[in-house]
Amino acid sequence: MRGAAAAALAALMAAAAVRTALAWSDRTHVIITEEAIARLPEPLRGLFAEEAALKRLQEAAVAPDSRRKQMEKDAAAAPPERREALKKKADEEKFKHYLDIDAITPEPPPFKNFPRDRQAAEKLFGAKAFQEHGIVPWAAEQALNDLADALARGQTERIFRAAGDLAHYAADLHTPMHVSKNFNGQLTGNDGIHKALEVGLYVRNEEFYAAEVRKNRREVAYLESPRDSLFEWLIQANGRMAPIIEADTAARRKTAYNPGAKTPDAEKEMEDPANEKSRPYYAALAAELEARGSPEASAMRDAAAHLADLLYTAWVRAGKPASLTPAAPAPVSESAHLSPYLLLIPAALLLLLVLWPRRKPQQ
Numbered sequence: 001m002r003g004a005a006a007a008a009l010a011a012l013m014a015a016a017a018v019r020t021a022l023a024w025s026d027r028t029h030v031i032i033t034e035e036a037i038a039r040l041p042e043p044l045r046g047l048f049a050e051e052a053a054l055k056r057l058q059e060a061a062v063a064p065d066s067r068r069k070q071m072e073k074d075a076a077a078a079p080p081e082r083r084e085a086l087k088k089k090a091d092e093e094k095f096k097h098y099l100d101i102d103a104i105t106p107e108p109p110p111f112k113n114f115p116r117d118r119q120a121a122e123k124l125f126g127a128k129a130f131q132e133h134g135i136v137p138w139a140a141e142q143a144l145n146d147l148a149d150a151l152a153r154g155q156t157e158r159i160f161r162a163a164g165d166l167a168h169y170a171a172d173l174h175t176p177m178h179v180s181k182n183f184n185g186q187l188t189g190n191d192g193i194h195k196a197l198e199v200g201l202y203v204r205n206e207e208f209y210a211a212e213v214r215k216n217r218r219e220v221a222y223l224e225s226p227r228d229s230l231f232e233w234l235i236q237a238n239g240r241m242a243p244i245i246e247a248d249t250a251a252r253r254k255t256a257y258n259p260g261a262k263t264p265d266a267e268k269e270m271e272d273p274a275n276e277k278s279r280p281y282y283a284a285l286a287a288e289l290e291a292r293g294s295p296e297a298s299a300m301r302d303a304a305a306h307l308a309d310l311l312y313t314a315w316v317r318a319g320k321p322a323s324l325t326p327a328a329p330a331p332v333s334e335s336a337h338l339s340p341y342l343l344l345i346p347a348a349l350l351l352l353l354v355l356w357p358r359r360k361p362q363q
């Protein structure tokens with residue numbers, strides 16, 4: 001019985017550890033967040049720069065993706081009568097990560113007439129269009145408002161959650177493949193470019209990107225209209241799709257390799273930098289991108305600079321608080337799905353205590 005309780009406890013601990021582990025593609029959010037914090041002025045930087053606070057913020061910056069994946073899993077595993085409602089909830093999270101602006105309007109870039117106000121945009125194009133093509137700028141704006149409010153009230157738990165959401169959605173909005181209808185190269189014969197760039201290219205050049213993101217540091221800017229800025233950045237990211245597609249086309253032609261092919265080894269070829277078969281393609285892709293000014297690296301660097309501006313703007317709006325209330329302890333992870341597991345751990349410990357064989361009292 002005691003063995004069983006201990007085994008259950010170990011399984012719970014393992015579940016908790018898996019949830020906090022970072023996937024490869026999460027690394028981008030982690031380094032963008034770290035760089036944004038490094039760019040902040042004091043005393044704002046001090047709120048997030050200390051090791052534990054930074055780690056907590058980085059986990060919160062990755063949480064929206066893990067949240068989304070978990071919600072999708074929950075929906076798929078739910079009984080039929082609950083599946084639809086859970087799927088709808090999962091979709092609501094999913095839409096926050098992108099806005100394929102050129103799928104919604106026939107207007108060419110720079111989309112001057114595209115309403116920046118969500119209600120006006122929904123009135124013009126229909127609310128349904130945004131349930132298909134995404135709402136990322138408004139999700140980022142909402143996170144910024146939440147963060148300003150939480151900072152003003154000194155609500156630590158909420159501050160980290162909102163700052164993490166802001167870091168995530170703001171970075172997603174700088175990713176060309178999150179703001180273009182050709183988001184996976186599917187319209188131009190570049191199928192698979194999304195993951196090839198975000199995962200394959202990144203794992204082979206992590207040091208390069210870590211250095212790129214730190215370049216051209218400048219002073220943070222207060223944003224008079226964060227929503228207008230968010231749209232401006234999104235539209236700039238949309239413009240970076242073309243050189244990425246060109247680079248991919250050239251790399252595929254030179255190496256006769258298709259990173260989107262659904263072969264049994266596809267995952268290994270993408271994720272393993274030592275893989276021989278995909279090596280020439282990724283080397284060619286890096287070179288072709290560099291020849292076009294590394295638009296994907298510029299996107300990451302801009303994401304960090306702009307995230308610093310957004311954090312700074314929220315902080316100014318909140319009245320520039322100099323410290324966070326130290327009352328709330330840092331959770332293991334910001335993932336909402338972790339909490340029920342954490343509650344089970346003390347319960348399992350209690351069970352262990354109760355089941356522990358009692359010594360007979362000495363007579």
Ligand SMILES: [Zn+2]
Nearest residue numbers: 064065097172
């Ligand atoms: Zn995302």
